[in-house]
Amino acid sequence: MEQFNKSQETHLWYTEYHTPNSGITLKVKETLLRVKSPYQELVILDTYEYGKMMLLDGLVMLTERDEFIYHEMITHMPVNVNPNIKKALIIGGGDCGTLRELSKYPFIENIKMVEIDEEVVKASKKYFPQLTSGLSKNSEIIIGDGIDFVEKTNEIFDLIIIDSTDPIGPAEGLFTDAFYSNCRRILSENGMMVLQAESPYFHADSIKIFSDRLKRIFGFITPYIAFIPTYPSGMWEFIICTKKELDTSLKSKSLIGDFEQMLKYYNHDVHSGAFKLPTFVKKIYGI
Numbered sequence: 192m193e194q195f196n197k198s199q200e201t202h203l204w205y206t207e208y209h210t211p212n213s214g215i216t217l218k219v220k221e222t223l224l225r226v227k228s229p230y231q232e233l234v235i236l237d238t239y240e241y242g243k244m245m246l247l248d249g250l251v252m253l254t255e256r257d258e259f260i261y262h263e264m265i266t267h268m269p270v271n272v273n274p275n276i277k278k279a280l281i282i283g284g285g286d287c288g289t290l291r292e293l294s295k296y297p298f299i300e301n302i303k304m305v306e307i308d309e310e311v312v313k314a315s316k317k318y319f320p321q322l323t324s325g326l327s328k329n330s331e332i333i334i335g336d337g338i339d340f341v342e343k344t345n346e347i348f349d350l351i352i353i354d355s356t357d358p359i360g361p362a363e364g365l366f367t368d369a370f371y372s373n374c375r376r377i378l379s380e381n382g383m384m385v386l387q388a389e390s391p392y393f394h395a396d397s398i399k400i401f402s403d404r405l406k407r408i409f410g411f412i413t414p415y416i417a418f419i420p421t422y423p424s425g426m427w428e429f430i431i432c433t434k435k436e437l438d439t440s441l442k443s444k445s446l447i448g449d450f451e452q453m454l455k456y457y458n459h460d461v462h463s464g465a466f467k468l469p470t471f472v473k474k475i476y477g478i
């Protein structure tokens with residue numbers, strides 16, 4: 192049998208550090224794109240384990256293999272809590288995965304996505320067509336700053352999804368009092384704002400700070416979690432913000448019935464399970 196000598200193996204590996212001493216390391220087939228936009232560096236790598244992967248400023252945004260978890264969970268959880276959604280707004284989300292999931296609900300009459308970086312949308316169309324195909328005819332992609340958009344608009348939305356990068360670079364202003372106050376102003380009385388809130392395992396301190404801010408501004412916050420293999424620690428937090436206390440039960444069991452076969456993570460059991468938090472996560476929220 193031919194002896195495989197590991198020391199002679201020459202491959203590219205990519206590491207995203209999650210802490211100074213740990214991270215995720217993936218073996219790379221090739222670099223498909225490297226572009227510097229006015230906002231960030233965008234890189235697309237083809238990896239052996241997770242397929243194509245999008246990085247912004249060196250951080251994993253999504254991979255072909257596990258993107259479904261994030262996009263299903265940031266979308267179907269709020270919609271199935273309150274299906275009375277006619278108008279939806281996505282801030283960020285340039286890869287179009289969240290837009291793809293929202294497009295599955297024919298009763299949503301209008302979806303606007305405001306993404307600051309056109310390069311992200313262009314790259315997604317070219318390298319991740321599974322994210323950008325089948326978008327609702329009622330959807331509109333606006334290239335612009337989400338902070339400006341919510342400051343200037345007087346349109347009212349039933350669902351606002353903040354699908355942003357972490358609070359550095361162009362996304363810094365998406366975590367401020369001013370931005371959240373404007374989101375609340377343009378949210379209908381029974382509306383919901385949902386955002387991705389980093390890893391409760393690694394980012395407990397920052398989650399505590401901005402969840403307190405969200406509670407003060409909106410009145411009510413409801414956190415939930417999902418397992419996402421390529422994000423730091425794998426455990427990822429989402430928060431639904433509302434003006435009234437939220438009843439998290441499934442409102443209509445038939446709502447996702449028609450396309451449940453098309454989903455790979457979200458289902459009725461996950462819906463109720465995701466709101467059940469481990470003790471160390473409850474402690475972050477003082478519950």
Ligand code: SAM
Binds near residue numbers: 230247253364
């Ligand atoms: N799932 C992702 C993650 O890893 O957190 C988020 C993905 S999505 C690619 C995040 C998008 O937010 C990026 O395309 C980025 O350009 C966009 N973004 C950042 N700041 C923004 C702003 N101020 N207005 C609109 N979009 C913004």
